[in-house]
Amino acid sequence: MMDLVGELTVTRVRRLTPRMVRVSFAAPADFQPWPDQQLKLCFPPGDELVLPPSEGDDMRWYQAFLAIPEEKRPVMRGFTVRRHDPARGEIDIDFVLHGAAGPAVRWARTAAPGQVLGRYGPSEYYRRPLPPGDWHLLAGDATAIPAIGSLLESLPGSARALVFISAADELPLPSPATVDIRWLPGTPLLDAVRAASFPAGAVSAWLAGEAGVVRSLRCHLVGERSVPKGAIEFTGYWRRRLTQDDAPTAEDMADAQEKLAQARGEV
Numbered sequence: 144m145m146d147l148v149g150e151l152t153v154t155r156v157r158r159l160t161p162r163m164v165r166v167s168f169a170a171p172a173d174f175q176p177w178p179d180q181q182l183k184l185c186f187p188p189g190d191e192l193v194l195p196p197s198e199g200d201d202m203r204w205y206q207a208f209l210a211i212p213e214e215k216r217p218v219m220r221g222f223t224v225r226r227h228d229p230a231r232g233e234i235d236i237d238f239v240l241h242g243a244a245g246p247a248v249r250w251a252r253t254a255a256p257g258q259v260l261g262r263y264g265p266s267e268y269y270r271r272p273l274p275p276g277d278w279h280l281l282a283g284d285a286t287a288i289p290a291i292g293s294l295l296e297s298l299p300g301s302a303r304a305l306v307f308i309s310a311a312d313e314l315p316l317p318s319p320a321t322v323d324i325r326w327l328p329g330t331p332l333l334d335a336v337r338a339a340s341f342p343a344g345a346v347s348a349w350l351a352g353e354a355g356v357v358r359s360l361r362c363h364l365v366g367e368r369s370v371p372k373g374a375i376e377f378t379g380y381w382r383r384r385l386t387q388d389d390a391p392t393a394e395d396m397a398d399a400q401e402k403l404a405q406a407r408g409e410v
């Protein structure tokens with residue numbers, strides 16, 4: 144079984160669009176891919192990568208991570224494995240070069256073969272199948288493109304998906320399913336989803352991107368479209384004006400409680 148904690152060495156770097164860079168890393172041994180596969184990347188502050196060994200328990204490992212002296216502690220950020228290429232022994236991670244440029248984006252701008260990051264995950268614990276439904280609604284911003292791309296590839300040929308992506312640059316997102324992708328370079332996601340007529344049948348929704356936007360989309364689906372909460376998989380990927388190191392807000396805590404209830408099958 145793959146160790147939850149390890150190093151990732153860059154093998155290749157390519158620009159996919161003016162605002163997105165694909166970084167390939169040597170795949171960890173025994174890597175098992177799945178769609179919408181999340182992991183934490185750890186960006187060392189200097190040349191030395193310090194990470195505690197895997198504890199088999201997320202919280203215990205995180206406590207050990209926080210105990211690393213601040214000047215040596217890596218910056219941790221959430222990312223998605225876009226693709227696993229077993230023939231080349233690589234995994235790809237696509238970085239959005241957003242304008243606010245935190246540590247992850249600063250690293251990605253100058254990433255080069257041979258550089259080493261740390262990783263925590265991917266962990267089966269965060270593996271979430273799409274909710275059941277007659278058709279799929281996938282909505283997110285540019286940071287959700289890697290997850291949406293992997294989800295679309297995983298759908299069977301009989302599936303139908305309506306996809307909303309608020310991003311300046313389009314990318315090919317192949318799928319065996321029947322897919323209608325609406326690229327929204329200017330229109331807010333909520334406006335586009337609210338204005339859309341939905342296909343008949345039960346929707347299986349997947350939402351990711353800026354946390355406030357994800358919240359408003361979920362609110363719209365539950366409140367105005369009567370979609371059951373259990374039919375909506377949602378994740379706030381980033382927060383406007385806050386870094387991933389900033390403390391959770393009351394709204395973040397409420398979202399986390401809802402996700403926990405959903406994971407336990409209570410909604």
Ligand SMILES: Cc1cc2nc3c(=O)[nH]c(=O)nc-3n(C[C@H](O)[C@H](O)[C@H](O)COP(=O)(O)OP(=O)(O)OC[C@H]3O[C@@H](n4cnc5c(N)ncnc54)[C@H](O)[C@@H]3O)c2cc1C
Binds near residue numbers: 240243248381384385
């Ligand atoms: C499960 C998960 C999967 C993710 N997958 C991906 C992925 O595959 N590719 C990807 O690029 N991102 C992905 N993200 C989002 C990524 O982790 C965040 O965008 C992260 O904040 C980037 O780190 P940073 O160090 O550049 O910025 P931070 O230091 O976290 O933030 C610095 C500033 O940048 C702003 N900011 C952060 N992200 C954005 C953005 N996208 N657009 C505009 N402003 C922003 C913040 O509001 C803050 O003001 C994912 C997040 C999660 C939780």
